[in-house]
Amino acid sequence: MMNITGTGIGQGVAVGPVVRMAERLPEPVDRPSHLDPEREGERARASLSVVAAELASRGAKAGGAAKDVLEAQAMMAEDPSLIDEVTTRLATGKTAERAVFEAFASYRDLLAGMGGYMAERATDLDDISQRVIAHLLKLPAPGVPSPGHPFILVARDLAPADTATLDLDQVLGLVTVDGGPTSHTAILAREKSIVAIVGAADAASLADGDTVIVDAAGDLVVAAPTAEQIADAKARIAERAALEAAPVTPGSLADGTPVPLLANLGSADGAAEALKLGAEGVGLFRTEFLFLDADSAPSVREQQEHYTRLLTAFAGKKVVVRVLDAGADKPLSFLNDAPEENPALGLRGIRALRHAEVILREQLTALAAADAATSAELWVMAPMIATVEETRYFHALATELGIRVTGVMVETPSAALIADRVLAACDFASIGTNDLTQYTMAADRLLGTVANLQSPWHPAVLQLIADVGRAGAAAGKPVGICGEAAADPLLAVVLVGLGATSLSMSPSALADVRASLARYSQDDAKALAQAALAAEGAAEAKQAAHAAASEITATRAPAP
Amino acid sequence: MVERTVRIGSTHGLHARPAKLFTQAVASSGATVTISKSGGNPVNAASILAVIAQGIDHGDDVTIVVDGGDEHVVLDRLVELLSTDHDE
Numbered sequence: 052m053m054n055i056t057g058t059g060i061g062q063g064v065a066v067g068p069v070v071r072m073a074e075r076l077p078e079p080v081d082r083p084s085h086l087d088p089e090r091e092g093e094r095a096r097a098s099l100s101v102v103a104a105e106l107a108s109r110g111a112k113a114g115g116a117a118k119d120v121l122e123a124q125a126m127m128a129e130d131p132s133l134i135d136e137v138t139t140r141l142a143t144g145k146t147a148e149r150a151v152f153e154a155f156a157s158y159r160d161l162l163a164g165m166g167g168y169m170a171e172r173a174t175d176l177d178d179i180s181q182r183v184i185a186h187l188l189k190l191p192a193p194g195v196p197s198p199g200h201p202f203i204l205v206a207r208d209l210a211p212a213d214t215a216t217l218d219l220d221q222v223l224g225l226v227t228v229d230g231g232p233t234s235h236t237a238i239l240a241r242e243k244s245i246v247a248i249v250g251a252a253d254a255a256s257l258a259d260g261d262t263v264i265v266d267a268a269g270d271l272v273v274a275a276p277t278a279e280q281i282a283d284a285k286a287r288i289a290e291r292a293a294l295e296a297a298p299v300t301p302g303s304l305a306d307g308t309p310v311p312l313l314a315n316l317g318s319a320d321g322a323a324e325a326l327k328l329g330a331e332g333v334g335l336f337r338t339e340f341l342f343l344d345a346d347s348a349p350s351v352r353e354q355q356e357h358y359t360r361l362l363t364a365f366a367g368k369k370v371v372v373r374v375l376d377a378g379a380d381k382p383l384s385f386l387n388d389a390p391e392e393n394p395a396l397g398l399r400g401i402r403a404l405r406h407a408e409v410i411l412r413e414q415l416t417a418l419a420a421a422d423a424a425t426s427a428e429l430w431v432m433a434p435m436i437a438t439v440e441e442t443r444y445f446h447a448l449a450t451e452l453g454i455r456v457t458g459v460m461v462e463t464p465s466a467a468l469i470a471d472r473v474l475a476a477c478d479f480a481s482i483g484t485n486d487l488t489q490y491t492m493a494a495d496r497l498l499g500t501v502a503n504l505q506s507p508w509h510p511a512v513l514q515l516i517a518d519v520g521r522a523g524a525a526a527g528k529p530v531g532i533c534g535e536a537a538a539d540p541l542l543a544v545v546l547v548g549l550g551a552t553s554l555s556m557s558p559s560a561l562a563d564v565r566a567s568l569a570r571y572s573q574d575d576a577k578a579l580a581q582a583a584l585a586a587e588g589a590a591e592a593k594q595a596a597h598a599a600a601s602e603i604t605a606t607r608a609p610a611p
Numbered sequence: 612m613v614e615r616t617v618r619i620g621s622t623h624g625l626h627a628r629p630a631k632l633f634t635q636a637v638a639s640s641g642a643t644v645t646i647s648k649s650g651g652n653p654v655n656a657a658s659i660l661a662v663i664a665q666g667i668d669h670g671d672d673v674t675i676v677v678d679g680g681d682e683h684v685v686l687d688r689l690v691e692l693l694s695t696d697h698d699e
Binding site: 119120122123126127130131132133158161162165169172 | 626627628654657659660661664666
């Protein structure tokens, strides 16, 4: 046996045979063909039509929106203008592979140069080009393989489209060589509850057909496992299936202390699924999607309709809505007009909203109207608060427009350091661990080269969370967590030990966190938190919490 | 040979699904059809790549020329396709 380490996504386990995703093909060499142009033309047309037929049949199988996309791709593969381009190049003595490559590339460049939607279609052309060249060379087609039996997919990395269309009945688990915990693959895997390990550099050595264990909780892939290890993994899979089938109960610690478990949502469409998985409310409702594809802000009426739909779905429950958080990685044309050198440190969140106050006023008005028409408990919070003065501004404006409970996101170290004074000026705080980590560690969360610094386990980040927790307890005001940190079952216990009064996460993480919290008492959580706080770095903090947790669970009967 | 100028009805212009529906209709008509944006060169309307590369947006005027086959019937059908909003 051999262990390959990486970053586990979620807590799942999977066992199965490896199927590797074919790597991208190199650019065909531009050399004179030894066949005549007519013969090369036949080869090219044959491969183009095979690929077109394949795409069309995949489309028919997929149905829905994917059908239209794949049918359009099939048409591109047999496009008359494209075939003209291929023929022109064959006449100069090029090979079919090279002529196909160049013809697709010329359209790809043309579309990429047009920007926007056209540039996205450029990627489609690359994909079709690769498929045709692979067929000409009799090589496996790039893209997700379909071997006809369940398998563990091993890839360098996946395109978002590949991850989104994975057949979850066939793909038992996913291992990528590249990519970090915040990559697209990781985010989608988390959302779809796919057992995954990302950034497993040594996974490149795995061969098709090898049986492996993918252990996301342990951050490792076990190559050539023993029979005993396989039996153990299968027992864990069965245990997790039982856990998922268990009735959903409100979140609480072993001693009965309630810790409400809430959902992070980006649209009212996710409400039913979140409720099914046991969300006790919404801890973070992101409102950006209402604004993202727009050239101007949506009307008060449009917004009110959407908020009413959300609040109706969560009747009688708490719903925390974050007002528009634009800027940095999600700029909006009508809000962020000037280019900035450091967008993460620029006019974003509450700063941008103050700059364009009419947008904030309209949003708060729509929220207050939706609240009045429904029976959910609406709380509204502002992103990127750095000062008490900003807190007062938001609280006063929201109150004036009819919002009953107002709070702030704690994402900047400054807000955490003066949390007592910030909390005195509003009703609650919610800690956004992703941004708090980025600003505490001074490491851009979108930059792969500094991804190693982007861990919420770092004691510096935990210390700031502890400060906010203490301030909340002293003031008798709630302090929630609404970053990815809350979705890590062990870190969730640590966060409660640091003073978090509720946890909000992707709904798919609720079951694991619920089970983890039920294993520890309030005192246990505090002990885990102290162990992590005292460590010197992120990895050591995680280790210390693990060690403290094992000590606690070893001295008592296993959790139900 | 018949021709007509028509305004694009689809909200997102002649891209994606509307472009696919249009080129499919042209290809199945059996006629030779070209499409041009006002002031632009006519391109083969049976080529989805040529059509989307024109960057035709909602509200643009385009000229359709149909040659051969049941010209008037084909032209009527294509004009109706282009003026309908397929993105609703």
